Amino acid sequence: MGAEDRELGVLHVAPAEAEPPPPLIRIRGLHKRFGAQVVLDGVSFDIPEGRTTAIIGPSGTGKSVMLKHIVGLIRPDEGEVLCFGTDMARAPEPDLYAARRRIGMLFQDGALFDSYSVGDNVAFPLLHHAPRMSEEERRAKVNEKLALVGLPGIYDRATASLSGGQRKRVGLARAIIMEPEIVLFDEPNSGLDPITSDAIDQLICDMKAALGVTFVVITHDIVGAVRVADYIAMLYQGKLIAWGPTERVLRGEHPVLRAFFQRNLVLPGAGGSGLPHLPHIG
Ligand SMILES: Nc1ncnc2c1ncn2[C@@H]1O[C@H](COP(=O)(O)OP(=O)(O)O)[C@@H](O)[C@H]1O
């Protein structure tokens, strides 16, 4: 069973605020194609500071490509992504690195090194960015982050021995070790059973309350999106078809959005068959 099997059920949806806070990330007129395939076809929206924004849409719709634009790993064909006002495609390298240091990223598979201990995985960015930090201080920082993600005292555990949910938690501890202002999550529920998925959603909510930073959660799992997000941006066939406070997006009229929600917003992972309501994408 995967996160796809979760039911929408009764959810607490964050009430819409009258005005979003000012944006920390601005996405403007983003176009990206690979060969003949248009992946992003003029996408614009804002990611408000101090809130959780979910970017949702079926598999293969360009969510991960969007995330890579946000960190400046992919250049748009047209348009721009501004993080903290820095143009992530065109800024000089020092500015780009400075902006990237303010962003933490939780990769889909956790991207942990199995040959390292848990603690050394979490410490990795510190070794790179703060090489003069003492071993003692580094360990203390790592232990603090591990406790924050609900895994106290496992610094010396072998990474290979972790469960799927624990790997996500450790990945998250590493994503926040530099105390970033933005944390990006690529499919935080993927590959997890429903109960572990729920626990990760709860962790994301708790972390947001504890850290007060800006979260961006990329997901095709609508249940997770609705649970964690204050704002939702929905991508479909390269376009933004909805953006706004979660509560309002849930009441949106767009037929694709309605179909996506009414079916518990379940979409198969890559290689699966499409929903009856929706053309198969990707
Ligand atoms: N580097 C790349 N080169 C060519 N095609 C790519 C590349 N990255 C992504 N794509 C294509 O772009 C589309 C969107 O991919 P992706 O953003 O990973 O989708 P998802 O919404 O599932 O995260 C897919 O069809 C994928 O094959």
Ligand SMILES: [Mg+2]
């Ligand atoms: Mg993806």
